[in-house]
Amino acid sequence: MNKRKVLLIVLIVCVGLVFWWYFAPSSVSERTDHITLYGQIDLRTVQLSFSEQEYIEGMFVDEGDLVQRGQVLAVLKKDRLKAQFAEAVARVAAQKKVVQRLTTGLRPQEILQARARVRAAKLRLSNAQTLSQRIKKTTPSGASTRQNLDDVITDVALAKAELAVEQNSLSLAEEGYRKEDIAEAQATLKALQAVVDVLKVRIGELELVAPVNGTIQNRIAELGELASPSRVAFTLAVTEPKWVRAYLPEPQLGFVTEGMVASVYSDSFAEPFEGWVGFISPQAEFTPKRVETTELRTQLVYEVRVWVSDPDNALKLGMPVTVSLNTSETRANNSDVEVVDKGISVTSDSVKGLGK
Incomplete structure (x- = not known):
């Protein structure tokens, strides 16, 4: 009886150890050369x-x-924008002529006319002064009235004022238009040209x-x-690059790095597609219900994007695929790998597995 009890106790302990070893969560993940993930082909859309x-x-x-x-x-x-464009072009052409006229100044003939008006004003002043001297001499003797003297004095003053006006006009004609007027015309031309450019872009x-x-x-x-x-x-689906949205179990996170070589398998094609890991999410989540894996639904996972080389555009949006990651091989040139966030900082069983 004692031997039977001892054997029974030993058997119970062994069975308990087996169950504990099988079902207890492992604190350290064993490193493997290949990791299998499940996901779907995803595309960017514009x-x-x-x-x-x-x-x-x-x-x-x-x-x-x-x-x-x-x-x-x-x-x-x-039609509508072309008509507006034609109108704007015509306005620019007209304003260019305005700027050219202001920049060039008055024509030589106009300056000659101003000079001729100055000479005429001088002659009228000279004539008025001569007549004034005569009236002043004849007024004391009664040959000319006081009214005649006042009139010639007024004529002399008017002739002097007229001469001053014509001289100033000649000076302005020789000097040309004001710089401020020219600058204003040039600014208006630039504004009209900008309208033309905008209409050209809109067309x-x-x-x-x-x-x-x-x-x-x-x-x-x-x-x-x-x-x-x-x-x-x-809606435009961007065919290059394509990528697989898959989910990596948390214990295997420490074995996967960006740039790691991957093979993408589909039920529709016999040969796998070449790929590589382009992105590992820095944030953990629970497995989405739409993803079918062999792991439990409540297992903690990280989203992984595996870029796929598909020059023939054979893979379609939403196609379910299986990804096999080669943990011992990384692409030699990762310049074309999209890395969204390299700052992954975790302290978990997956990190401990790196020491295995």
């Missing part, structure tokens, strides 16, 4: 809209079309062009509709 409010005159692409950077996707009507923006290479995901606007900056016309 919402394209016109900068002007005008009616759509032409639509050149449809959903699913591959487009290149700079390719015209749609155009708006240009160019009547064409909606693709900012990057990609695929038209949604065509929202249609021919003849009124486009506006607040309304999206196309």
Whole structure:
């Protein structure tokens, strides 16, 4: 009986140790050469809209079309802005003539006319002074009246004033226009030219062009509709680069680094796609319900973005894939790897695993 009890106790202890070893959380993660993750293909999308409010005159692409950077996707009507542009160009041309006239000054003939008016004013003054001297001599004898003397004195004063006016006019004609007037005309010309430049930009923006290479995901606007900056016309899916949104279990965080080589597998293709780890989230989260993994749903994970080389555009948005990370290999050149935040600071079992 004693032996049976001892054997039973030993058996119970062994079973308990096995259960404890199997189910107890390990404080140190074993290092492995390959880590498997599960995720979906994700793409960046660009919402394209016109900068002007005008009616759509032409639509050149449809959903699913591959487009290149700079390719015209749609155009708006240009009649209204072209008319405004023509008016602005005419105003600039007219103001240029104004600036040229002010800068050049008066014509030689106008200056000669001013000089001739000065000479005429001098002659009238001389004649008035001569007549005044005669009247002054004849007035005491009664040959001329006092009224005649007052009239000639007034004529002399008027002739002197007229001469001063003509002399000042000649001086202004020879000096030219004021610098302030010229500066004002030049500033007005610059303002009108700026209006032309703005209209030129606005006419160019009547064409909606693709900012990057990609695929038209949604065509929202249609021919003849009124486009506006607040309304999206196309949704463009950026095909390069593509990346996998996967989630890394917390115990394996210390074994994965940015730039690590990855192989991306899909059920639709026999051969894997080349990839590399481009981003590791600095913030932990619980596994999203949409991701199917072999781990528990409540396991703590970190979002990982694995960039994929897909020159033939075979991988589609939302396609489920399996990622195999080679923890012993890192890309030699990581210059094209997008790193959002390198400041990962954690103190957990994953960091302890680095010492294994």
